Amino acid sequence: MEGFFACYYEGVKEMEDELNSLEKIKQESPLIYHITNNVVKNDVANVTLAIGASPIMSDHPKEAEEITQLASALVLNTGTIHPNSAEAMLLAGKTANKKGIPVVLDPVGVGATSYRKEIMIRILEEIEITAIKGNAGEIATLAGTAWKTKGVDAGEGEADLVESAKQLANKHNCLVGLSGEVDIVTDGKTTYQVKNGHPMMAQITGSGCMLSGVVGSFLSVSKDETLEVLLQAFISFAVAGEKAANHSSVRGTGSFRSTFIDELYLLTDEDIKKNRKVEEI
Amino acid sequence: MEGFFACYYEGVKEMEDELNSLEKIKQESPLIYHITNNVVKNDVANVTLAIGASPIMSDHPKEAEEITQLASALVLNTGTIHPNSAEAMLLAGKTANKKGIPVVLDPVGVGATSYRKEIMIRILEEIEITAIKGNAGEIATLAGTAWKTKGVDAGEGEADLVESAKQLANKHNCLVGLSGEVDIVTDGKTTYQVKNGHPMMAQITGSGCMLSGVVGSFLSVSKDETLEVLLQAFISFAVAGEKAANHSSVRGTGSFRSTFIDELYLLTDEDIKKNRKVEEI
Amino acid sequence: MEGFFACYYEGVKEMEDELNSLEKIKQESPLIYHITNNVVKNDVANVTLAIGASPIMSDHPKEAEEITQLASALVLNTGTIHPNSAEAMLLAGKTANKKGIPVVLDPVGVGATSYRKEIMIRILEEIEITAIKGNAGEIATLAGTAWKTKGVDAGEGEADLVESAKQLANKHNCLVGLSGEVDIVTDGKTTYQVKNGHPMMAQITGSGCMLSGVVGSFLSVSKDETLEVLLQAFISFAVAGEKAANHSSVRGTGSFRSTFIDELYLLTDEDIKKNRKVEEI
Numbered sequence: 001m002e003g004f005f006a007c008y009y010e011g012v013k014e015m016e017d018e019l020n021s022l023e024k025i026k027q028e029s030p031l032i033y034h035i036t037n038n039v040v041k042n043d044v045a046n047v048t049l050a051i052g053a054s055p056i057m058s059d060h061p062k063e064a065e066e067i068t069q070l071a072s073a074l075v076l077n078t079g080t081i082h083p084n085s086a087e088a089m090l091l092a093g094k095t096a097n098k099k100g101i102p103v104v105l106d107p108v109g110v111g112a113t114s115y116r117k118e119i120m121i122r123i124l125e126e127i128e129i130t131a132i133k134g135n136a137g138e139i140a141t142l143a144g145t146a147w148k149t150k151g152v153d154a155g156e157g158e159a160d161l162v163e164s165a166k167q168l169a170n171k172h173n174c175l176v177g178l179s180g181e182v183d184i185v186t187d188g189k190t191t192y193q194v195k196n197g198h199p200m201m202a203q204i205t206g207s208g209c210m211l212s213g214v215v216g217s218f219l220s221v222s223k224d225e226t227l228e229v230l231l232q233a234f235i236s237f238a239v240a241g242e243k244a245a246n247h248s249s250v251r252g253t254g255s256f257r258s259t260f261i262d263e264l265y266l267l268t269d270e271d272i273k274k275n276r277k278v279e280e281i
Numbered sequence: 282m283e284g285f286f287a288c289y290y291e292g293v294k295e296m297e298d299e300l301n302s303l304e305k306i307k308q309e310s311p312l313i314y315h316i317t318n319n320v321v322k323n324d325v326a327n328v329t330l331a332i333g334a335s336p337i338m339s340d341h342p343k344e345a346e347e348i349t350q351l352a353s354a355l356v357l358n359t360g361t362i363h364p365n366s367a368e369a370m371l372l373a374g375k376t377a378n379k380k381g382i383p384v385v386l387d388p389v390g391v392g393a394t395s396y397r398k399e400i401m402i403r404i405l406e407e408i409e410i411t412a413i414k415g416n417a418g419e420i421a422t423l424a425g426t427a428w429k430t431k432g433v434d435a436g437e438g439e440a441d442l443v444e445s446a447k448q449l450a451n452k453h454n455c456l457v458g459l460s461g462e463v464d465i466v467t468d469g470k471t472t473y474q475v476k477n478g479h480p481m482m483a484q485i486t487g488s489g490c491m492l493s494g495v496v497g498s499f500l501s502v503s504k505d506e507t508l509e510v511l512l513q514a515f516i517s518f519a520v521a522g523e524k525a526a527n528h529s530s531v532r533g534t535g536s537f538r539s540t541f542i543d544e545l546y547l548l549t550d551e552d553i554k555k556n557r558k559v560e561e562i
Numbered sequence: 563m564e565g566f567f568a569c570y571y572e573g574v575k576e577m578e579d580e581l582n583s584l585e586k587i588k589q590e591s592p593l594i595y596h597i598t599n600n601v602v603k604n605d606v607a608n609v610t611l612a613i614g615a616s617p618i619m620s621d622h623p624k625e626a627e628e629i630t631q632l633a634s635a636l637v638l639n640t641g642t643i644h645p646n647s648a649e650a651m652l653l654a655g656k657t658a659n660k661k662g663i664p665v666v667l668d669p670v671g672v673g674a675t676s677y678r679k680e681i682m683i684r685i686l687e688e689i690e691i692t693a694i695k696g697n698a699g700e701i702a703t704l705a706g707t708a709w710k711t712k713g714v715d716a717g718e719g720e721a722d723l724v725e726s727a728k729q730l731a732n733k734h735n736c737l738v739g740l741s742g743e744v745d746i747v748t749d750g751k752t753t754y755q756v757k758n759g760h761p762m763m764a765q766i767t768g769s770g771c772m773l774s775g776v777v778g779s780f781l782s783v784s785k786d787e788t789l790e791v792l793l794q795a796f797i798s799f800a801v802a803g804e805k806a807a808n809h810s811s812v813r814g815t816g817s818f819r820s821t822f823i824d825e826l827y828l829l830t831d832e833d834i835k836k837n838r839k840v841e842e843i
Binding site for chain 2 (some may be wrong): 037038039040042043053079080081082083109112113114115203204205206249251252253254255257258
């Protein structure tokens with residue numbers, strides 16, 4: 001395994017080594033506006049704070065434009081969406097586009113109901129998205145690729161998913177990050193796999209939503225090289241997750257959740273460089 | 282105390298010993314649809330995941346029917362209810378009945394306001410409930426028994442509560458589980474008392490709501506013997522609670538909450554059999 | 563530093579020494595009605611329980627009056643406010659005033675949007691507030707003092723803030739508690755500074771909101787001497803925070819959050835007296 005990662009693409013490594021997003025986040029403490037679901041609000045806010053950014057939340061259209069004016073990034077998450085939050089997302093998204101701040105879309109459960117699909121179509125038509133962060137089912141649904149959530153073996157799945165992610169990136173001219181056992185990060189041309197992480201991350205609610213918050217925070221302090229910054233956000237989250245899962249105090253998912261936030265709080269750009277298991281594919 | 286539990290009804294014990302709900306939940310990973318209150322959503326989702334099931338949440342009528350179509354059980358919880366979530370509950374409940382999946386009702390705070398009582402009457406009239414899970418005040422309110430929340434001594438209270446629970450079960454032809462210092466589980470004919478648990482469980486918010494999520498998960502993998510399965514769900518929750526309260530790392534309610542989720546994550550069917558303190562009354 | 567606090571005003575010390583709010587809260591278990599934001603509901607409920615009070619939450623106008631009739635204090639928090647919760651706040655506030663129970667206002671993010679300002683003006687015009695709890699920016703916004711959130715050095719800031727807090731107290735004839743590195747507690751005439759606390763408290767979401775819940779609980783068991791009781795609430799929260807931050811198990815903000823609730827659960831009136839760093843100014 002180590003031999004495998006030793007062949008890490010050298011050009012990328014150098015580019016990545018110059019990045020110091022966590023340091024920048026802690027210095028700038030960017031305000032991240034989350035319109036997110038009611039299950040994860042507290043954890044997403046705490047994760048945003050843990051890495052040094054500052055969260056603000058509200059899902060009413062009356063406040064969406066003004067809060068976006070204050071923010072350095074916007075994160076839209078469609079879990080528990082309802083007409084008010086959908087309207088807030090559209091208003092905030094348009095304001096973010098005018099203002100030129102990054103917009104992250106986490107299409108939670110887009111395949112579950114026709115209402116979510118309908119909202120997603122409007123969001124993708126009316127707002128320019130910087131990065132879409134989803135799990136396999138969500139990315140495949142948005143890419144329009146046939147993908148069965150159950151009964152697909154890993155090998156087959158992996159191949160399809162890389163293709164889905166790239167297609168989606170090209171379709172909407174945005175970055176795509178697919179979280180899973182192996183994460184896929186792409187801009188439609190260059191694609192990376194992140195092999196960090198731990199299965200326990202999928203056993204707490206909202207870990208994907210927390211990652212979207214991290215992605216928003218990272219993108220908010222980046223001017224260019226956004227694919228590399230998105231990659232760095234994914235690695236950070238996965239490295240913190242594996243550190244937490246391996247920590248001696250963790251006995252189950254309750255202690256894992258607290259320890260995960262501790263590790264995100266303690267994480268440095270140096271940790272990312274030292275622990276990353278990344279491959280360009 | 283041990284002598285007391287040694288007289289545990291042998292017939293039940295044998296029936297119970299064949300049950301392996303936790304193993305089944307972990308194998309099937311059933312999707313549990315929770316329409317629940319905003320105070321506890323995160324904890325309920327994490328508890329559902331901890332025991333091996335998969336939570337989905339949404340409280341808007343636009344999504345209620347489609348999500349119910351995907352789910353293996355429906356859990357309705359009336360804490361922080363509002364017109365949208367009430368409508369979602371009615372739509373989801375009717376769909377669940379047509380589809381034949383279990384419906385758990387947690388009538389949180391039903392005695393507190395006339396609005397909650399009104400909604401509860403509609404739910405109980407329009408939906409066939411599989412199991413009602415409530416505390417003493419909630420069960421007594423629904424049963425229509427006079428019961429004073431304060432100033433009632435334990436002995437008197439206990440007797441009344443068993444009667445209330447049985448009456449309620451017979452009135453709605455459903456299972457009833459009453460959580461308290463001693464839990465009462467009944468189908469109106471057969472009644473059990475569960476003497477597991479720990480007072481600290483009542484000192485964190487939403488422990489009753491988490492139990493309803495556990496009940497929904499257990500019932501979702503059960504075809505018959507539902508009273509025994511409900512009993513098993515109550516024992517599981519109480520055993521995990523007492524293990525957590527006695528764990529060396531717990532100093533107060535903050536650490537108890539994390540440790541409780543750890544214990545639910547670690548719990549096995551074997552633990553339930555070994556630690557149960559149950560009596561048929 | 564210790565010499566400094568040794569000059570603690572003796573008259574106040576004696577008055578304070580007679581207070582035993584935590585003991586009273588644990589004895590009376592007052593019901594505290596929180597109309598609060600969706601990010602912090604769970605933590606606020608758990609903190610309320612940890613100190614011995616009993617939380618109830620609901621943000622729909624249909625329930626606001628009846629729940630207030632049951633409660634011993636009302637806490638209004640404007641984070642994630644929307645038209646329904648705003649209406650619930652106004653109804654609950656008026657009922658609380660008629661009934662004569664304390665009303666605590668936490669004007670979360672009042673400076674962020676015109677909608678929040680508009681609601682705040684209505685609340686302050688239509689409801690008699692017992693205590694306003696806010697951070698520097700919120701208190702300055704309500705006081706109408708010019709105050710820049712960034713680029714103001716501590717010395718300058720501190721002086722302005724004491725003046726803002728006093729002005730606000732006099733303007734609305736209420737108590738004001740300003741949380742920050744140094745807390746300021748005033749009734750417009752007498753003013754205290756609390757130098758307990760720890761920077762980590764600002765690195766978890768909703769610590770200010772939790773403090774408002776503590777303030778509501780303390781005021782609910784107090785007949786008079788409300789300034790001293792508010793002061794005690796602030797000291798309690800800050801002492802628990804510093805105990806938590808210094809506890810050996812805390813590695814980051816995830817473990818801090820659990821440990822903070824543990825410390826609030828373990829806190830006694832004796833701890834408050836022993837650890838307070840208070841000065842009348």
